[in-house]
Amino acid sequence: MEVMAKPQYKGKRYRLAKPELLAPAGNLEKLKFAVHYGADAVYIGGQKYGLRSNADNFSFEEMREGVEFANRYGAKVFVATNIYAHNEDIEGIEAYLKKLEEVGIAAIIAADPAIIEVAKRAAPKLEVHLSTQQSTLNWQAVKFWKDEGLPRVVLGRETSLEEIAAIKEHVDIEIEAFIHGAMCSSFSGRCVLSNHFTDRDSNRGGCCQSCRWKYDLFEDGRSEESWVSEESMMEQAPPALSPFKPGLTQIPLFQPEDNPFTMGSKDLCMLEHIPDLIEAGIDSFKIEGRMKSIHYVATVVNVYRQAIDSYMADPEGYVLKPEWVEEINKAANRPLNTGFFYDTPDHEDHIYEPEEKAVPYDFAGLVMEYDDSTGTAIIQQRNHFKPGDEIEFFGPEGTFFKQKVGSLEDESGAPLDAARHPLQLVRMKVEQPLKNFDMMRKRKG
Structure with missing residues (x-):
């Protein structure tokens, strides 16, 4: 699998101090590997209020151990509290945030204004970083959140490099952006397929990744000659997915030998464009993947660490090394692209057939x-x-x-x-x- 090159960024360029490399950590062991392999900061999930409810997630004691370990290497730990809260979620938020502050967490990543306001009042030592779930895409929205007292905004994945440069020009604030990992098929995760199919709420940590499932197409028909019983049709589809109703014929449009299709996005990879990311003004390079393996985290962090350090040591003489791309491909489990950084993804940036497999x-x-x-x-x-x-x-x-x-x-x-x-x-x-x-x-x- 190779990264698909895109047109180069032609917007205003900045020269920053070295950007932060921010890595995912689904559990304590992954946190330690991420830090050892070069992460400046890691983001984790606690046992409440995060969008990865199926990850291992951290107890407060594990958080404390993770913070102590990270601090020994000069790294920070952030906690995702990025659900959109319902009324029943509100009770307990204040105590939870105070405990995060007590164990030494450097910042929370939040989307819901209710959580943001509670954090500012009850746990003032916690920085609050605005989650990508807020779909922040323009400098006026970024300025709003700066005026609310937030030091950092995690931009929506739909933001281009030129838009990021414009944001940095208008607002003096830290910008964090995803530069590697899985992309949601829906803009900024605004998806209800998981809710519809499985009653698992995507915006409360329950996404079942419906876009990665395999699908077939069926044509409705009502002729008695082609009538098929509900029982026989149910054998062809899981109960949670079955749209079949008694007395209604469902005629498959694909043949049995045809491949079912998915509608998942290709994964993001900006390794080939490190100079553009730095010079556009991004302060924190975020890698997606709290559910990914230790091998994935270590490999990806290690490669981006080398690339960032190489650029910062000699911006004018920087050269992308082929072995870095080779290493990334050893951890990639889907085809790769450059997301929205240079243009809007089209049909070529989605996966419609069984993927070229996979982590080799x-x-x-x-x-x-x-x-x-x-x-x-x-x-x-x-x-x-x-x-x-x-x-x-x-x-x-x-x-x-x-x-x-x-x-x-x-x-x-x-x-x-x-x-x-x-x-x-x-x-x-x-x-x-x-x-x-x-x-x-x-x-x-």
Whole structure:
């Protein structure tokens, strides 16, 4: 999979201090990997008021541990409190926000004015960043939120680079924008398909990603000759999706051998356009993916960290490295595009057929120890691997090499024919030095 190049940004250019790299963290382990692999800040979800109710999410104790860990590396932790609250959600918000302040959270990401106002009054040490759920797209709306006391706005994904530059020209405020990850098929997540199909509210954390499902088309018919019973038709569709009514014929328009279609968007990737993002004035580069794997978070953060640092070290001599694009493609699970930054996505930016699959690499192991005198490493197993497998090692301090798995031993020195068990500690020879938190992956298939 390759990133589709778009026309270059031609608007007003700024030269900023290094932008923040903001990474997703679906749980405490992912938070630690995101920070180790180069994130300046991470955003997480608590157990209330967030839009990823199916993520692991954080207890207050886990938040406290995450904040302490991040602070040791000079990183910050933000918490998403970005639901649109109903009346029954209001009770408890004040106590929840005060607790976030107490455990050391740097900022919340909020969309609902009720939550914003409570935070400003009850937890004044918490910064409030306006969520992308507010669909903020123009400088006058941004100015409104600045006048309300907010230091940062997360723009709607529909904002172009030229619009971002205009916002920075008119309003002195921090701008955060998504630069990598999944895109919603609906503008700024204004979707009710999940509500309609499954009674799960997209704007209260329950989105079932209806746009990623596989669909067929049916034609209504009422002739007795082609009548099909509801029972037989129900066998072809899950009950939650079935539109069939007794006595109403549903004639499939596709043949059984045809591929069902989806209506999901391609994923966003702006790796090839780091200079444009920085020079347009974006203060925080946000990566989507609190539900994504550790391998995804580490790989994507590591690549963007290298690209940002390379640009800031030498803006005039900056060159996109092909190996960065190759690394991103190892973590990509959908085709990639540049979203709304250069133009409005069209039919070519959506996925209508089964996707070109998918992540070609598995996270196979985590380096726990390395013995330089023997050239051996202790690897914590994360996916099955065995002698003879082709593997890669990579890490946040520049580790990258390939080799074949040689002989394996368990902790006691007994030989193994494979690393089969989750979190099993395995000793193996490696061809180059490794560091703790380096990762091992292998190609699928």
